[in-house]
Amino acid sequence: MNALVAYFSATGTTALAAKTLANAVGAPLYEIKPAVPYSSADLDWMNQRSRSSVEMKDKHSRPALADTTAPVAHCDVIFLGFPVWWYVAPTIVNTFLEAYDFTGKTIVLYATSGGSGLGKSADGLSISAPGAKIVDGRLLNGHFSEAELKAWVDGLHLG
Numbered sequence: 535m536n537a538l539v540a541y542f543s544a545t546g547t548t549a550l551a552a553k554t555l556a557n558a559v560g561a562p563l564y565e566i567k568p569a570v571p572y573s574s575a576d577l578d579w580m581n582q583r584s585r586s587s588v589e590m591k592d593k594h595s596r597p598a599l600a601d602t603t604a605p606v607a608h609c610d611v612i613f614l615g616f617p618v619w620w621y622v623a624p625t626i627v628n629t630f631l632e633a634y635d636f637t638g639k640t641i642v643l644y645a646t647s648g649g650s651g652l653g654k655s656a657d658g659l660s661i662s663a664p665g666a667k668i669v670d671g672r673l674l675n676g677h678f679s680e681a682e683l684k685a686w687v688d689g690l691h692l693g
């Protein structure tokens with residue numbers, strides 16, 4: 535399996551899960567970085583006018599990326615991680631998917647959250663990666679060992 539572990543993380547939680555996953559599968563790690571990082575004010579979900587609230591209310595919003603250097607072309611399987619925002623993936627994950635060609639590739643979702651599941655994340659992302667197979671993976675809330683994550687990935691039979 536030629537894999538890449540990509541992730542977006544605004545406050546570091548998903549980043550930790552992504553690092554363990556990359557070690558577990560022996561794959562390179564790629565951080566999806568926004569051109570303009572999210573400040574804590576941007577992330578205030580109590581404020582309807584905060585950047586994250588405004589972006590997440592508009593499912594067509596596509597926050598700009600800092601770079602488009604992910605080695606996607608070399609991979610068959612992309613593990614794609616993000617924090618759950620308003621029950622789905624942040625729209626910058628759509629920006630990431632639309633920046634590359636994922637045709638024929640398998641995208642396995644993983645996420646961290648305050649408790650919500652992946653919900654309709656896959657539906658919101660599939661429009662941005664036509665031709666890819668999206669696997670509705672799992673939440674990685676809490677601590678996972680590399681062995682646990684390897685067992686999960688082995689169970690997906692990705693080839």
Ligand SMILES: Cc1cc2nc3c(=O)[nH]c(=O)nc-3n(C[C@H](O)[C@H](O)[C@H](O)COP(=O)(O)O)c2cc1C
Binds near residue numbers: 618
């Ligand atoms: C704007 C925003 C919206 C969020 N919406 C949800 C949500 O709908 N359900 C949930 O369980 N957690 C929600 N959270 C909490 C994050 O999913 C959780 O803290 C996540 O682990 C953060 O990951 P990160 O540190 O990688 O950014 C939200 C956080 C933010 C900033």
